[in-house]
Amino acid sequence: MPFDFDAPVERRGTWSLRWDRYPGDVIALWVADTDFRAPPAVRAALAARLEHGVFGYTVAPAELREAICERMLRLYRWRIEPDWLVFLPGVVPGLHLAARHLLGAGEHALLPVPLYHHFRRALERAPRPFTEVPLVLSGGRWVFDEVRLAAARRRETRLLFLCNPQNPGGTIFTRAELERLAEFALAHDLVICSDEIHCELLLDPKPHVPIASLAPEVSRRTVTLASPNKAFNIAGVGCAWAVIEDERLRRAFRADEHATVHDPSLFGYAAALAALREGDDWLAAQLDYLRANRDLVEREIATMPGLSMAHVEATFLAWIDCSGLGAADPHAHFLARGVALSPGAQFGAPQFVRLNFGTQRARLAQALSRMRG
Numbered sequence: 394m395p396f397d398f399d400a401p402v403e404r405r406g407t408w409s410l411r412w413d414r415y416p417g418d419v420i421a422l423w424v425a426d427t428d429f430r431a432p433p434a435v436r437a438a439l440a441a442r443l444e445h446g447v448f449g450y451t452v453a454p455a456e457l458r459e460a461i462c463e464r465m466l467r468l469y470r471w472r473i474e475p476d477w478l479v480f481l482p483g484v485v486p487g488l489h490l491a492a493r494h495l496l497g498a499g500e501h502a503l504l505p506v507p508l509y510h511h512f513r514r515a516l517e518r519a520p521r522p523f524t525e526v527p528l529v530l531s532g533g534r535w536v537f538d539e540v541r542l543a544a545a546r547r548r549e550t551r552l553l554f555l556c557n558p559q560n561p562g563g564t565i566f567t568r569a570e571l572e573r574l575a576e577f578a579l580a581h582d583l584v585i586c587s588d589e590i591h592c593e594l595l596l597d598p599k600p601h602v603p604i605a606s607l608a609p610e611v612s613r614r615t616v617t618l619a620s621p622n623k624a625f626n627i628a629g630v631g632c633a634w635a636v637i638e639d640e641r642l643r644r645a646f647r648a649d650e651h652a653t654v655h656d657p658s659l660f661g662y663a664a665a666l667a668a669l670r671e672g673d674d675w676l677a678a679q680l681d682y683l684r685a686n687r688d689l690v691e692r693e694i695a696t697m698p699g700l701s702m703a704h705v706e707a708t709f710l711a712w713i714d715c716s717g718l719g720a721a722d723p724h725a726h727f728l729a730r731g732v733a734l735s736p737g738a739q740f741g742a743p744q745f746v747r748l749n750f751g752t753q754r755a756r757l758a759q760a761l762s763r764m765r766g
């Protein structure tokens with residue numbers, strides 16, 4: 394079935410966080426949702442629930458648990474059990490639960506940077522002490538500096554945060570890289586909290602490896618956070634889950650369930666189930682479209698003076714180094730030209746901006762032309 398990702402969709406005036414923040418003619422390429430309509434199967438499932446008309450309290454559907462287990466096995470040869478799943482309205486609450494409940498007061502976490510800002514915020518608000526470990530650009534990829542990682546560990550370190558694929562760097566960590574991280578965690582008795590929300594947005598022909606799938610002893614110390622929110626563009630509906638094999642970890646993580654953290658909505662469950670069961674063709678077509686957008690961004694940025702970026706292996710986000718631009722505030726620089734990007738400072742690197750290329754190609758080309766000036 395053909396899907397038209399070029400079709401313009403007006404999002405201004407729809408309560409869009411991304412489009413309704415900046416007035417007028419600004420092209421909004423910041424917050425990480427896409428401008429594509431969700432898969433037809435998702436829209437049909439939501440319409441059916443809407444038509445039913447009763448929106449009462451809801452339980453997590455057993456079919457969704459089964460669909461997730463089946464997908465993990467099919468995509469990653471990762472065998473998980475339905476009762477390892479803890480449903481959440483989004484991955485962000487999962488990051489906060491991890492910071493609050495997987496670490497005792499005074500216990501310390503390791504945080505790779507640059508990184509999606511909610512990881513840091515979760516630790517600050519918990520509050521729990523943490524050390525930032527800078528990722529390094531090696532062979533054109535943002536990867537862990539294992540020497541610095543080891544040096545950052547303290548006696549009271551108990552948690553390693555991981556974001557794979559990486560936001561904002563776009564890295565798909567290799568099996569070998571993940572094995573070394575897992576060995577590190579095993580050697581020092583660390584829990585791993587791995588945010589894998591971008592795992593179905595692979596642009597390069599490289600496999601995603603859930604770190605918990607490496608070995609049973611890794612699975613027993615890992616909380617994996619995942620969601621169809623990004624890949625199927627349903628963040629405003631919202632459904633996510635944690636995969637936690639170890640019962641003790643699961644119990645700790647669930648402390649706020651049905652309290653400060655609410656279940657996903659009926660619509661979140663319905664959209665997630667339809668996406669997993671019937672969204673694969675749409676997702677494959679979207680990935681082709683995003684690859685061509687990525688290539689356009691990389692070609693254009695390579696010829697813009699003062700800008701550079703690493704190749705984006707996954708996600709729809711380009712992490713652009715503006716150090717050569719001579720602008721004190723690169724975000725303000727591009728906003729003045731009519732393009733709203735995410736300020737790098739949000740991820741811990743003020744000389745960078747993050748560009749969301751999950752949009753119609755004509756609009757992307759226009760934004761890139763504005764950036765060139």
Ligand SMILES: Cc1ncc(COP(=O)(O)O)c(C=O)c1O
Nearest residue numbers: 425483484485509560590622628
């Ligand atoms: C790495 C990462 N985790 C979590 C989120 C947000 O997830 P959710 O909308 O499910 O809370 C994002 C959104 O940009 C993200 O990039």
